[in-house]
Amino acid sequence: MAHNERAGNAAELNQKDFSWFFWFTLPLYPYSRRRTLRKEVIKDTIWTFDQLQGIFYVVVPIRMTVVKLDEGGLLIYAPVAPTPECIRLLNELVAEHGDVKYIILPTISGLEHKVFVGPFARYFPNAQVFVAPNQWSFPLNLPPTWLGLPRKRTHILPEDSSKTPFADEFDYAILGAIELGPGKFAEVAFFHKRSRTLLVTDSVVSVPEDPPAIVQLDPYPLLFHAKDKTSDIVADNVTNRRKGWQRISLFALYFQPSVLQVPGWGEVFRNAAKASDRSKKSYFGLFPFKWKDDWKRSFNALRGDGRLFVAPILQTLILNRAPRETIEWANKVASWDFQWIIPCHFDSPIKAEPYQFRQAFSFLEKQPSVSAGLFNNSNYALPEENFKLLREIDKGLSKLGIVPPQQDKI
Numbered sequence: 001m002a003h004n005e006r007a008g009n010a011a012e013l014n015q016k017d018f019s020w021f022f023w024f025t026l027p028l029y030p031y032s033r034r035r036t037l038r039k040e041v042i043k044d045t046i047w048t049f050d051q052l053q054g055i056f057y058v059v060v061p062i063r064m065t066v067v068k069l070d071e072g073g074l075l076i077y078a079p080v081a082p083t084p085e086c087i088r089l090l091n092e093l094v095a096e097h098g099d100v101k102y103i104i105l106p107t108i109s110g111l112e113h114k115v116f117v118g119p120f121a122r123y124f125p126n127a128q129v130f131v132a133p134n135q136w137s138f139p140l141n142l143p144p145t146w147l148g149l150p151r152k153r154t155h156i157l158p159e160d161s162s163k164t165p166f167a168d169e170f171d172y173a174i175l176g177a178i179e180l181g182p183g184k185f186a187e188v189a190f191f192h193k194r195s196r197t198l199l200v201t202d203s204v205v206s207v208p209e210d211p212p213a214i215v216q217l218d219p220y221p222l223l224f225h226a227k228d229k230t231s232d233i234v235a236d237n238v239t240n241r242r243k244g245w246q247r248i249s250l251f252a253l254y255f256q257p258s259v260l261q262v263p264g265w266g267e268v269f270r271n272a273a274k275a276s277d278r279s280k281k282s283y284f285g286l287f288p289f290k291w292k293d294d295w296k297r298s299f300n301a302l303r304g305d306g307r308l309f310v311a312p313i314l315q316t317l318i319l320n321r322a323p324r325e326t327i328e329w330a331n332k333v334a335s336w337d338f339q340w341i342i343p344c345h346f347d348s349p350i351k352a353e354p355y356q357f358r359q360a361f362s363f364l365e366k367q368p369s370v371s372a373g374l375f376n377n378s379n380y381a382l383p384e385e386n387f388k389l390l391r392e393i394d395k396g397l398s399k400l401g402i403v404p405p406q407q408d409k410i
Contacts, residue, residue, distance in 0.1 A: 017085040026115045028053045030218075036086040037214045041342065041349045042195050044068065047093060048348055050214035051080045053112060056283070057221035058251050061214050062112060063344045065199050066093060067192055070169055073098035076127075077190055077199045078106055078113050078344050079120035087123055100124040102166055104157075105131040105149075106188040106201045108177060113201065113344065118148020129154040130164065132188045134177040157188060169193060171336060175203070175329040178322040181403040185318050189329075191336045197349070198338040204308045204360050205346040207253075207299075210238075211245035212347070220281070221248070230275040230287035246299040247291065249346070250386075253302065253312050255393075258385040259295035262288055301383050308341070308352055308360045309382060315363055316390040317397070320406040323364040327410060334358035366409045 015033070023032040030052055037050045049064040064080040074097060080086060094100065103124070105117045114135075121129050129149060133156050158164065161172045169192065176186020190199040211222055222244030223234045234240050250257045263271075268288045272278065275285025302309075310319065319326045334354040341350045341357065363381060397403045 017088070018083055020081040020083050022115075022119060023081075026111055028055060028112070029057065029059060029221075034081050034083050034086075035214065035217050036080070036083060036089060037217070038089045039213075042197065042340075044097075045195050046192070046197060046342070048342060049080055049086060049089065050212065051086070052214055052217075054221065054248075054252075057224045058248050059215055059221045060248070060252050060345055061212050061348075063342070063348060065342050066090065067169075067195075067197075067199075068093075068097045069101060069166065070194065073101035075102040075104065075166060075170070076100055076120075077104045078201055079103060079116045081116050082120045082123055100127045103127050103129045104188070104190065105129070105135075106190065106199075108132050108135050108186045109180075109183055118150070121148075121150050121153075127153070128165070130157050131155070132157055132174065132176070132186050133159075134184055134186060173329055173332045175326060178318060178325065179404055180318065180321065181397075181401070189333050191333075191338060195340070196338045197340040197342060198333065198336065198357070199342050201344045202314065203310065203343075204341065204357060205253075205311055205343050206306055206308050206350045206352075207249045207303045208306070208347040209246070209303060210242050215245065216241065219244075224282070225251075225289070227287060228291065230271045230285050233276050247289075247295065250295070250299055250302065251289075254386045254390065255313075256389040257295075257298050258383075258388060259292040259298045261290040261292065263290050298383065298386060302386075306347070306350075308350065308356050310360050310363065312382065312387060312390055315382075316387060316394050317403070319361075319364065321404055323407055323410050327361060327364055330358050330361040364409055 018033045018035055020032055020034045034051050039048050039050070041048055045068050047066045049066065050061045052059050053062045054060060062080055063078070065077040067075045067077070069075055074093060103117065103121055105114060107113050117129065121127060131149065131154060157172065157174065159174060161167055161170070171191045171193065172188050174186065174188050177184035178186065187201045187203050189203065192199070215222065219236055219241055222241045223236060224244065225247045226234045226240040226244035251260065256262065268286055271287065272285035275282065275287070278285040334357050336354060338354060339351065341352045342348045343350070394406070398405050
């Protein structure tokens, strides 16, 4: 594996290189200013392009993967914002390996992926766009072309992966569409045969102990969440960056883990008046977080030894609506002989075997599958106490009839 990283030098690049004009279509931090970090993960074969997104400085990577085709040219999995910097870094690969031939939208519900595909495709007018079936949008279910996808060169991925022009190099498996009431969830996992690499969108993640490189380009969000109280002045060092990242990971994946207390707004406003920084950048001193002393224990349980797991929100609100379909999909993916996994979020690339991927879905089973290499499901499960808020959300949505009830484990 190669690990060369490439990003523009901030001192040399004009701010316009980071600009994303259509940020208002998905108003997430860092809004109109997005840096891009390119990494070669398999020499002359696979590259990742990381950007950043988040709310209230809870920032995580969002990732595009670029694969060199044997016949020449490039395949793009899950495009990111086509900023001038991003397109420049990609065109460096185009100059060496050939034009972008295929652009893949591997999800139907992930707006943070879908919103970039149309603008991205306009930079590569010869590329064919392939999208997961059963696309939808909210609040209005608009045709794909109304969402910016090019009319004449957008195609639905067929169930049979052998029917695509890139079938010799890729296999794929479609999960979905899982009914969620207002819409559906689906994901398409791609397997690049030659490099033995699996590309996934949201289905599995692994959390690194230290903040990813893209997060460290601007450490302010890390230091913001490293505070214990709003009046703290946090030094920029490795320890505090790691502390901020680990808390961000807990917040992003659980919303409110058991080790996070949310003080009342009266206390929040009183503390804001004492803040060392009450600028707009610091949200005027508002800091509605109070971490328990043993918060690190929850992060260690989440990370494990760098294991793969299904994000808690998918476990609690989505995949438990279709356990049988999900397990069948996981079994198909685990039948491929991959040794690397590249998700669209958190850590990447991940050294992993097929049984480890399959193991991540054991929460859907009453008894873990021996064929999947599972022998102690309880030791693998994430701590139940951190699911409290998500369970309450699930219960409330089900009671109101907004989402269908979860199904029994299989």
